Amino acid sequence: GAVVSQHPSRVICKSGTSVKIECRSLDxxxxxxxxxxxFPKQSLMLMATSNEGxxxxxxxxxxxxxxxxxxxxxxxxxxxxxxxxxxxxxFYICSAPPGGFYGYTFGSGTRLTVV
Amino acid sequence: xxxxxQSQPEMSVQEAETVTLSCTYDTSESDYYLFWYKxxxxxxxxxxxxxxxxxxxxxxxxxxxxxxxxxxxSFSLKISDSQLGDAAMYxxxxxxxxxxxxxxxxxxxxxxxxx
Numbered sequence: 001g002a003v004v005s006q007h008p009s010r011v012i013c014k015s016g017t018s019v020k021i022e023c024r025s026l027d028x029x030x031x032x033x034x035x036x037x038x039f040p041k042q043s044l045m046l047m048a049t050s051n052e053g054x055x056x057x058x059x060x061x062x063x064x065x066x067x068x069x070x071x072x073x074x075x076x077x078x079x080x081x082x083x084x085x086x087x088x089x090x091f092y093i094c095s096a097p098p099g100g101f102y103g104y105t106f107g108s109g110t111r112l113t114v115v
Numbered sequence: 116x117x118x119x120x121q122s123q124p125e126m127s128v129q130e131a132e133t134v135t136l137s138c139t140y141d142t143s144e145s146d147y148y149l150f151w152y153k154x155x156x157x158x159x160x161x162x163x164x165x166x167x168x169x170x171x172x173x174x175x176x177x178x179x180x181x182x183x184x185x186x187x188x189s190f191s192l193k194i195s196d197s198q199l200g201d202a203a204m205y206x207x208x209x210x211x212x213x214x215x216x217x218x219x220x221x222x223x224x225x226x227x228x229x230x
Binding site for chain 2: 032034038041042043044046049091093095097103104105106108109
């Protein structure tokens, strides 16, 4: 089945630094990648939609200069949290639609802790 | 805008018993897809079941089945013969039939399975 590999699974960084999260589609071409943020015991909130070769579309209220998204190839999308602060600590998940019956496939998530 | 509502924050079921999780949604579209996703403690999102709105027949996947009432905009999930491994957060999700293809999630239902 379709697999999205997300790395790192956990990252701790110092306040003010930047962190990059990668999502790779392993056995299909992901022209679109969705990026979600999830707080403990809450639902997934869509942050942005990335499309290969074009600028990402951000949801209302999401700072595009803080959450930089790059989708340079059909198999790789990245989310960079710039100048991270403790309030950016959260669980980040990527998801791609591989098409067909399977619907969406999700990465395993990245737990970001900013200290 | 489309919305998805899960009115049961938490549910509990005895092992081997049956439980139904509720989901309602609001949309003006006639063509769309509905999903139930499971998120165990690992936080990996797992597709449980998928329903196309144009299909009148309720989807079934082994012990999981849905009651899809299009006119009432209701999409409940029934889990039969509950197992300890079914304990997880369950999210109902909506995908519109348009070009954006983004998933809209409900707030989730935390299911506990009692031995």
